[in-house]
Amino acid sequence: MTQIPSPTEELRAAARRLDRRRFLTVTGAAAALAFAVNLPNTASAAAPADGAALPTDPFTLGVASGDPLPDSVVLWTRLAPEPLAPDGGLPAEAVEVAWEIAADPAFDRIVAAGTATAHPEFQHSVRVEPAGLAPATTYYYRFRAGRWRSETGRTRTAPAPDARPAAVRFGLVSCQRYDQGFYTAYRHLAAEPDLDAVLHLGDYLYEYPVNATAGVRNTPVPAHLNRETHTLEDYRLRYALYHSDPDLRAAHAAHPFIVTWDDHEVDNNYAGAVSEQDVPAEEFLVRRAAAYRAYWENMPLRAPQLPDGPDLRLYRRLRYGRLAQLDILDTRQYRDDQAHGDGWQVPGEAAADPARTLLGAAQERWLADGWRDSTARWNLLPQQVTFARRRNRVEGPWPLSMDAWDGYPAARERLLTAAERAGVDNLVVCTGDVHVHYAFDLKADWDDPDSRTLGVELVTSSISSGGDGAERPANWAALTEANPHLRFYDGRRGYVVLTLDAEQLRADFRTVDAVSTPDAGVGTAASFVSRAGDPGLRAV
Structure with a gap:
């Protein structure tokens, strides 16, 4: 890619100023809604139907919950009797949806209930943010439209702000290209006991065409999926395809x-x-607006994450009592263009420019301020691309990934300096993107294996992207020798279970035997611990 400035207000304004003919040419009529700012200004004015006339089950895409707070959690569903039809099988009319949340799976002890409106402007997606829930408590929820009732979902609130929970457990997942494998890992993740939440670290869907057999799945899909996503309709249909997978639905429900x-x-x-x-920046921002709109519609995100045109404030902070603070980062929306191209290159002066940013100035300040105020034992950074330095051969000169933090070394140094100044003793970076399991120690000096360890990085493999993979990829020996701070490397598909208590973290790297067949087993390829106050991964 050529070097041009990061997004600016001028570019955003240019995207909003596109005349109607230009706008519809780029995105299609449905994408005009991507520039809506808030629900009251875009939602249907007519009274919602009660759902009684729905002839078939509208809850084909399951249920989900997310972003737990001590007294609240987001509940999500989307009505789509025909999920792979462009309109989801529903007319452009609002539908009233009832919801309830209970303290037991039989719903004998309902703690909150109400109704919400599934607006056609939001592709009949529904999100509810019930308040007044008890902290650190498991709840069950469901939706109803007319005579149709959704499956039951399980969710859990975060601990109270000053609580010191004995432990919290998170699943780490990423990269789930639908046509490259079955989501068997999600089936196993759904069965993991006592997870407080799952951290999805990016690449929830892929923009590439899905062919008539859905790749290795050998399952017929409509021809309109066999194109790259550009319009709001394209992105909505791709989410519908992904949400229709029963194993992904099971993980969201669990x-x-x-x-x-x-x-x-x-x-x-x-x-x-x-x-x-x-493509011209103004044109790409229109595509980005469509993608961000569809993302918000299909994820269990709160109202403040509703996009404003091509902008969506996704970075945010969640706390699990005084045990863990999660600073969820966005390394895409605000970054400078990659130096020297997108791939592996020997870094030059452009990459070393101290002004270059991966997070943007505002997000960097927000992160540093949050660390200064943190009272948590563990500070987690759920984010996207590999943070640790990663060489791919033993002898120099060494190419590095320009798309990862290696392509933004000054930004990485600013982050580590901010953590040190804030007194962050137990830094845990949680990463996706690369379709392999990695475990790294984060070193004060990457060239000195004996230098101080500043934290750890846990990289989860993909759910399906890249196909079956191998326990030891072809570059296993080179990477492990060239990077002495790399403690573990496995190329199979799977996820990570991260357990935190006051004394240590434990990371269990789960792998599935294959994703080319739907019934693969799961095992633990390796487990590591890092002690609080004494960072560094040790095999167990």
């Missing part, structure tokens, strides 16, 4: 999700307003 995105939710390796194809 655990609340805390989500962030990477690149494929919009366009491979995009950087701010710069697309992979170097």
Whole structure:
């Protein structure tokens, strides 16, 4: 990609100023709604129907919950009797949906209930944010439209702000390209006991065409999925395809999700307003607006994350008592364009520019301020791209990934300096993107294995992207020798279970035997611990 500035207010304004003919040419009529700012100004004015006339089950895409607070959690569903039809099988009319949340799976002890409106402007998606819930408590929820009732979801609130829970457990997942494998890992994740939440670290969907057999799944899908996503309709249909998977639905129903995105939710390796194809920035921001709108519609995100045109404030902070603070980052929307291209290159002066940013100045300040105020034992950074330095050969000169933090070394140094100044002793970076399991120690000096360890990085493999994978990829020996701070590397698909208590973290790297077949087993490839106050991964 050519080097152009990061998104600016001028570019955003240009996207909003597109005349109607230009706008519809770029995105299609449905995408005009991507520039809506808030629900009252865009939602249907007519009274919602009660759902009694729905002839078939509208809850084909399951239920989900997310972003737990001590007294609240987001509940989500979307009505779509025909999920892979452009309109979801529903007319452009609002539908009233009832919801209830209970303290038991039989719903004998209902603690809150009400109704919400599924608006056609939001593709009949529904989100509810019930308040007044008890902290650190498991709840069950469901929806109803007419005579149809959704499956039951399980969720859990966060501990009280000053609580010191004995432990919290998170699942780490990323990268789930539908046509490259079955979501068997999600079936196993759904069965993991006592997870407080699942951290989805990006690439929830892929923008690439899905062929008539859905790749290795050998399952017929409509022809209109066999194109790259550009319009709001395209992105909505891709989410519908992904949500229709029963294993993904099971994982969402079993655990609340805390989500962030990477690149494929919009366009491979995009950087701010710069697309992979170097289309004009104004045009790409229209595509980004459509993608961000569809993301918000299909994820269990709160109202403040509703996008404003091509902008969506996704970085946010969640706390699990005084045991863990989660600073969820966005490394795509505000970054400078990759230096020297998107791939692996020997860094030059452009990459070393101290002004270059991956997070943007506002997000960097927000993170540093949050660390200064943190009272948590563990500070987690759920984010997208590999943070630790990663060389791919033993002898120099060493190419590095320009799309990862290696392509933004000054930004990485600012982050580590901010953590040190804030007194962050137990830094845990949680990463996706690369379709392999990694475990890294974060070193004060990457060239000195004996230098101080500043924290750890846990990289989860993909759910399906990349196909079956291998326990030891072809570059296993080179990477492990060239990076002495790399403690573990496995190329199979799977997820990570992260357990935190006052004394240590434990990371269990789960792998599935294959994703090319739907019934693979799961095992633990490796487990590591890092002690509080004494960072560094040790095999167990």
